Amino acid sequence: MKVKPIAAGLALALLGLSAIGCSGSSGSSAEPSKSPNAAKPGEAQAGKQLSTEPVTIRVNNWNTAFQQAEFDKYFAEPLRKKYPFITLEYLDQQKATSNTLDNLITAGNTPDIVFTDYPNLAGLLDYDFPEDLNRYVADFAVDLKKIDPIVIEGAKMIGSKGELFALPIYSDRMMWFYNKDLFNKFGVPYPTDDMTWDDAIAAFKRLSRMENGVQYSSFRMINLPMTGSQWGVPLIDPKTGKASFQTDGWKKSLDLMQQIAAIPGNTKLTNEDFYQKETLASLMQSFNIMVNLLEGVEQKGYKINWDVASLPQSKEKPGIAGANKPLYFMVSKSSKHKEQAFAAISHLMSSEEVQTALSQNGKMPVLLGDGISKQFGTKLDILKGRNVAAVYKHQMSPLPFSNRFNRLALVELITAGNEALGGTVDANTSLRNAEEKANKAIDAKLK
Structure with missing residues (x-):
């Protein structure tokens, strides 16, 4: 993959936009859940069958404020319930500078998935990183009409030929x-x-x-x-x-x-x-x-x-x-597990269970449905007695x-x-x- 390094000064200047210093605990190494919601062998969301060969999908966070504990709770653990044969491994750059995207690509260790927010999303095109996901949406029969059209449009907007370079997982707002x-x-x-x-x-x-x-x-x-x-x-x-x-x-x-x-x-x-x-x-x-x-x-x-x-x-x-600040996941062109990576992020996006848990914990769901959005913030003690209704009070600005x-x-x-x-x-x-x-x-x- 051709690499176009980003200058250090650029990265530092961007910290004020989206990052507040975070640290988190390491992920759990527990055995995959045997939940009744787990996928049967070869079962995908719909459409194409998915290989059940155990795989590890390596995930990197790019220029967002995110913690290992959040990743495990909202992404890795829910995915194990659906696909016990897929493990999400978080490459935490808070723990090692070798886990920054530039360093991973330079070392030939390009992650399978990178997630970032909308202000940074198009910047990943400069790495020639993202896979066009349109084919996988069709193969696995993912219904994008169930997803907030504003954030889907944001994912499409950065492509010049109708590509879908990312899927949204949740939104945030100023x-x-x-x-x-x-x-x-x-x-x-x-x-x-x-x-x-x-x-x-x-x-x-x-x-x-x-x-x-x-x-x-x-x-x-x-x-x-x-x-x-x-x-x-x-x-x-x-x-x-x-x-x-x-x-x-x-x-x-x-x-x-x-x-x-x-x-x-x-x-x-x-x-x-x-x-x-x-x-x-x-x-x-x-x-x-x-x-x-x-x-x-x-x-x-x-x-x-x-x-x-x-x-x-x-x-x-x-x-x-x-402003609306959706969080998106991209799949790498160079990933050896593109189908599993897509299955992972499409499940996080379209699962009612996953999206409800995100909503309950103060993250705006992208899956449409009043039953999900009305549970916003209900699991966070810190939000009790606060004006949480303000989050949905007004229209957000369009994504530029x-x-x-x-x-x-x-x-x-x-x-x-x-x-x-x-x-x-x-x-x-x-x-x-x-x-x-x-x-x-x-x-x-x-x-």
């Missing part, structure tokens, strides 16, 4: 987390699910203040790409295939960030300011990542009085609040167009946002310069 004690302290009403950004900024101005030598801050955003993602603003122009940052969408997104950053105390913030120092009143973060983080810090003794609301809406796009140059554009746009917020360059110049740099990098790839 939300507004807040510290109730700080809102109480300064007499500011709690966020509601129907606020506009103008409403929110008015509240931010009341929450950010210096008191008894302590700087209290009102709101932390992540970066410019994540700000624009809540309205589905694309980094890549679908007509040209090149970076496009000098648009109304990116200009408005950067203007919003500048308004928030201009409020005293709203720069150079971290998650720790929210849950440890308790000097940050609220922040924007994906639901699943933040809930996992808060579960972890509560186990360490931090007991923050928090709740969650929908992100504010723009007056131009009412009813849309928060993406191609294999998305990650190159992403890094330049992050830099543009940081420069504009830092005051080193004005907004229009920062966006223009970033677009030029991204397209220069894209042109170099095309040569």
Whole structure:
């Protein structure tokens, strides 16, 4: 396989987009389950028969915040119940740098499956990694009509000739987390699910203040790409295939960030300011990542009085609040077990039992059905008494167009946002310069 290494600086810059430091326990080595739900010899979901020869499918996580314990609970163990002859092995890069995708490919150990979220999905095309799954969908008679059409369309969007390079497993969305004690302290009403950004900024101005030598801050955003993602603003122009940052969408997104950053105390913030120092009143973060983080810090003794609301809406796009971040699985072109790898991921996607368990544990299911989505979060003690209904309150933004140059554009746009917020360059110049740099990098790839 031809390898196109990604520069170290690129990987580091992307950490702020989707990763919060995670660690997990190693997987179980228990014998495969003999559950009555286990597949009979040769049984697949439907259609083509699957070999029952025992196989190990090696799985890698690419640029997402994920833990070994989660992988075992939601993927490996449920799959054993269906296919006792298929073992999912998690190549945990938190434990060894040799398990990063670049290093695995370079060493000739390309994993059978890689999973990542939508903002990173198209970047895997740069490795010439994914297998087109259309043939397997037909062979195994997988009914994609039962799956959320928005996330299926996202998987198709990165192909240029109708390919289906990935299957979705669950979704996540950006939300507004807040510290109730700080809102109480300064007499500011709690966020509601129907606020506009103008409403929110008015509240931010009341929450950010210096008191008894302590700087209290009102709101932390992540970066410019994540700000624009809540309205589905694309980094890549679908007509040209090149970076496009000098648009109304990116200009408005950067203007919003500048308004928030201009409020005293709203720069150079971290998650720790929210849950440890308790000097940050609220922040924007994906639901699943933040809930996992808060579960972890509560186990360490931090007991923050928090709740969650929908992100504010723009007056131009009412009813849309928060970006959709589906998690996708891809099968490697070079895998020796393509059929088993496909059977594994299609089962995780379309099994009512698997999807219900994901929903109960705060991961938005991709399998359609009110009976599944209504169980969202019911198994998590940390969500009891919280405004969990906010997750489904409003429509999510459409998934923006993406191609294999998305990650190159992403890094330049992050830099543009940081420069504009830092005051080193004005907004229009920062966006223009970033677009030029991204397209220069894209042109170099095309040569």
